[in-house]
Structure formats: structure tokens, C-alpha cells
Amino acid sequence: MDSPCGKDIGKIKDLVFDMKTSKIQYAVFSFDPSWFSSEKLFAFALTAFQARGDSDNLTLNVDKGMLASMKNFDADKWGSLNDLNRAAFINPVPTMSTSK
Structure with a gap:
């Protein structure tokens, strides 16, 4: 997985499926330890990846700089990923601010 600059930033650890609809709900992402603690995971909708x-x-x-404001969870707390309130921990599609 790359940043827009082409740097390796981490990997998708898992995909979470909704068994009722047979659709992927979100991807669980682990940032490279040089970016963020490897013990923290992030959930993103598939539309966040290009x-x-x-x-x-x-x-x-x-x-x-964006990571501090993103929602994350501990790698040992996967049980909460099945919570019906998924929106509470899925990050929105990130947009980079552009400066002129």
C-alpha cells in the first residue's frame, strides 16, 4: 500500500464481510511502524483506496499528520469490529488538503 508520494505506508490486514449481503464492509489497515504503532489498526471503506x-x-x-485525528483500535480487540455501530470506527475517505 502506497501513499500518494509512492512511499510504502502499510498493508491491508483483513477485509470484513457482511454475511447477509455478501459484500465487503471495510478493510482493516495496519500502517508501517515508521508511520504509526503496529499495534493499532484502522478501518477504511474500500472507496478510500485507489x-x-x-x-x-x-x-x-x-x-x-492526518493519523492523529483518525479513529483506530487495538489489534487485540477485533471483537468490536462486529458491532452494529460500525460507523463509530470506520474512517471516512481521506482527502488531502491542498495548499496554494
């Missing part, structure tokens, strides 16, 4: 050209790599539009 394909880069014809590459197999995906891009997540984040920078290190």
Missing part, C-alpha cells in the same frame, strides 16, 4: 495506473499497488490518500 488503484494506481496498471500497478497492483493501491494508494491510500493520507499523510502522517
